[in-house]
Amino acid sequence: MGRSWHWDFEDHHWGAARKPAAPTTGEPQVDPRAHFRRRRRGVALASGMVLLLIVGALSGGHHHGASAAARAAAAAHRASGGGAGQPGQSGTAGENKAVASILAYTPFVRKGAGTKRDVALTFDDGPGPYTPGVLSVLERLHVRATFFAIGKMERYFSPSTSREIRDGDVVGDHTETHPMLAHLSAHEQYEELFEQIARIELLGGPRPTLFRPPYGSFNATTIRELRALHLLMVMWSVDAGDYLQPGVPAIVEHTLAGVRPGAIILMHDAGGVRTQTIAALPIIIHALRARGYHLVTVPQLLADEPPPSGQPLPPNLSGD
Numbered sequence: 001m002g003r004s005w006h007w008d009f010e011d012h013h014w015g016a017a018r019k020p021a022a023p024t025t026g027e028p029q030v031d032p033r034a035h036f037r038r039r040r041r042g043v044a045l046a047s048g049m050v051l052l053l054i055v056g057a058l059s060g061g062h063h064h065g066a067s068a069a070a071r072a073a074a075a076a077h078r079a080s081g082g083g084a085g086q087p088g089q090s091g092t093a094g095e096n097k098a099v100a101s102i103l104a105y106t107p108f109v110r111k112g113a114g115t116k117r118d119v120a121l122t123f124d125d126g127p128g129p130y131t132p133g134v135l136s137v138l139e140r141l142h143v144r145a146t147f148f149a150i151g152k153m154e155r156y157f158s159p160s161t162s163r164e165i166r167d168g169d170v171v172g173d174h175t176e177t178h179p180m181l182a183h184l185s186a187h188e189q190y191e192e193l194f195e196q197i198a199r200i201e202l203l204g205g206p207r208p209t210l211f212r213p214p215y216g217s218f219n220a221t222t223i224r225e226l227r228a229l230h231l232l233m234v235m236w237s238v239d240a241g242d243y244l245q246p247g248v249p250a251i252v253e254h255t256l257a258g259v260r261p262g263a264i265i266l267m268h269d270a271g272g273v274r275t276q277t278i279a280a281l282p283i284i285i286h287a288l289r290a291r292g293y294h295l296v297t298v299p300q301l302l303a304d305e306p307p308p309s310g311q312p313l314p315p316n317l318s319g320d
Contacts, residue, residue: 095170095299099209102302103232105309107223109298110235112262112305119293120264120301121145121285122236124174124212127157127164128270133278135163141285144168146298148212148234151176151196153270158203165205170297172210173197173231180217180318189225197229210234210298216317223313234298235314236266240284242277243268251280256287262305264298 102109112118123134126149138145147164149171154161164171175181176195184192197208211231213222218233226233238258242251255265267277288295296304 094303095297096209098303098306099232099299100230102306103230106307106311107226108233108235108311108313109264109302109307110314111237111260111264111307112301113307114260114262115305117261117291117293118296118301118304119259119261119288120296120298121267122148122212122234122264122298123267123269124148125150125153125178125271126269127153127160128274129157130274130278131157131160131269132163134269134274134281135160135167137278137281137285138169139167141282143285143295144170144297144300145295146170146172146210146234147269148172148174148210149196149200150174150178150270151199152178154199154203157270158199161200161205162203165203170210170299171200171205171208172212172234172298173200173208174212175214178214180215181213181222182217182219182316182318186221186225189222190228193225193229193231218316234264236264238263238265240265240267240277240280242274242280243271245273245276248276248280248283251276252283252287255280255284259288259291259293261293262301262307264301 112120121138121143123131123145126134126147137143144167147161147169149161161171173193173196175192176199177192179188179192181189181192193211200206200208209230209232211226211233212235213233216235223233237260238255240251241254246254255267259265267281268274269277285295
């Protein structure tokens with residue numbers, strides 16, 4: 001979400017870099033870009049070989065033609081006993097039941113009913129280089145949160161997602177490559193959703209049951225694909241505005257000014273430099289607790305105060 005988002009952070013970083021300084025010794029200089037790309041290609045090749053072996057052993061397809069490699073790998077992982085939960089689970093049994101019951105009458109939520117002083121912190125666009133800093137704050141202050149992860153970022157930062165799972169945080173689906181979903185076909189949307197699910201399962205996490213659309217972009221096709229995958233679309237009622245990097249005081253002010261009981265707060269742990277988010281987070285947490293709010297995951301918020309039925313779908317926020 002936001003104009004500063006770059007999933008392929010290495011290419012962005014090196015593309016913006018200045019020319020290297022002239023060598024000061026007679027030793028050959030190594031282009032760090034070429035070195036990193038060679039290493040990345042080596043990792044991708046090794047991963048591809050493993051997946052191809054799995055596909056050779058496990059044949060089968062999907063009615064939408066989802067990636068056979070990812071499907072076979074996830075199936076093999078579950079068959080070997082890997083994964084912390086069964087398909088459709090995320091978090092505790094009570095939280096799973098809450099999500100399922102809400103899906104029975106609405107395809108989305110943007111806040112709880114407001115009957116209790118629950119607030120959910122959510123983080124988009126990770127995992128990334130700043131995710132460990134966010135997690136350290138949450139761990140120190142004993143807060144469980146909800147992370148909407150991008151599948152491709154797991155190629156570089158999957159240890160942070162594994163850490164989230166161990167901490168009891170909830171990991172949701174933020175697609176594989178962070179596209180504008182409303183611009184994609186039904187097949188392409190399904191691929192974006194399913195590939196991320198497979199990656200989380202391979203990491204040993206429960207199958208995601210929550211989804212957040214990149215840029216707030218979705219359409220009727222998205223809703224149909226979410227229904228097929230039993231995913232609940234989670235919007236937000238408070239935008240911290242941290243993706244713009246407006247400064248710590250501004251992030252704190254934007255967040256606290258909009259919070260009401262049942263609020264779902266949008267923040268970011270990746271997609272740009274997140275030092276301001278990390279600095280603002282403990283201030284926000286302490287202030288919310290001082291106001292009597294309980295910080296919970298999205299599934300726990302929905303279990304405590306499910307939203308009413310009959311709400312109209314929110315608008316597509318991307319301007320499509």
